[in-house]
Amino acid sequence: MPLTRLGLVVHQGRPVAVAAARTAREWCAAHGVVCADLDVWQAGVPRRGGQEEAVAAGHPGVVMTFGGDGTFLRGARIAAKDGASVLGVNVGRVGFLTEITTDQVEGALEALHRDQSVIEERMVLTLRASRPLEMPTDLEEPLCYGRGPGLPAPTVRPGVTDKDSWGIPLDVTAVNDVVFEKLARNRQVNLAVYLAEQLLACYSADAVIVATPTGSTAYSFAAGGPVLAPEADAIVFTPVAPHMSFDRTVIADADEIVAVRVLPHSGRVAVSIDGELRGVLDPGDWMAAYRAPYRLRLARLTPLQFYRRLRGRFQLADAPAASIDQAPPIYRPATPPPDDLAHLHRPWPITG
Secondary structure (H helix, E strand, O other), rough: OOOOEEEEEEEEOOHHHHHHHHHHHHHHHHHHEEEEEEOOOOOOOOOOOEEEEEEHHHOOOOOEEEOOHHHHHHHHHHHHHHHEEEEEEEOOOOOOOOOOOOOHHHHHHHHHHHOOEEEEEEEEEEEEOOOOOOOOHHHHHHHHHEEEEEOOOEEEEOOOOOOHHOOOEEEEEOOEEEEEEEEOOOOEEEEEEEOOEEEEEEEEHHHEEOOOOOOOOOOHHHOOOOOOOOOOEEEEEEEEEOOOOHHHHEEEEOOOEEEEOOOOOOEEEEEEOOOOEEEEEOOOOOOEEEEEEEEEEEEOOOOOOHHHHHHHOOOOOHEEEHHOOOOOOOOOOOOOOOHHHHOOOOOOOOOO
């Protein structure tokens, strides 16, 4: 379908992002495309949840973000719940999730308008809990200091019939991860972690992370977790500085539920979703993360070359003993795949 309504999420603190967004607005005006700003921070005005933002903007078919990965995640949370696709313009320092540079904005909009983009779908997480999340008023300001106003605590998901033992469904989407972390430096979180309804272990740690494959290159990676291909379906559990010998990541099946219960003698637990503080759990509370019934739709101009991006963004260095051999940059056989590889979804390396 041609592009008819575009949503913009702009990092207002970066002049390059503001200028690139202006280019997008001018293109929309010239092509009769409705353009609306999303998730705009205003002093004294509370931020809205993703579904509220989508409704206020008239349900844009595409959300374009101008900033780094944090800005991209702001747009992705709005797009995922509304079935829109999202495209990131990189003006950040890493740009692992963003797709294009500022000089490609007009070309990308032309491709979207002609319905020539590649749509890549990613697994995301959602949550159930023993009670609705709340943000204590005395904690919001210091915990969000320097980052602008925080998002509201997730509301209860509408239109869902609850069963007490399954908990309250929260209207929230995690593209990267859900993090359960300590509030006070001198108080560890004590958490019982359950995978597939079975107790894995009780952790005393700085935090535990429940991540998607997309989020495996974010906080989980920094905490020693593995890298997963973003198209994979799996749930990654990684403890952060646990006071125990078992400090390994566990990769669960996508259909397994990862539940976290705050133990009686734990400190209070902050719940962050995609880097945004969304509420606090007290001892006795529990929360469960699981694969959402919908997926994030990423718009791309060309298929993602994930491992090339991984090598470039993390500046992977070759082993000194191997670097003198000058390995070719790609592995690309010159003939079609044989019969025993023909069943693979992507049996051949991407060209280019």
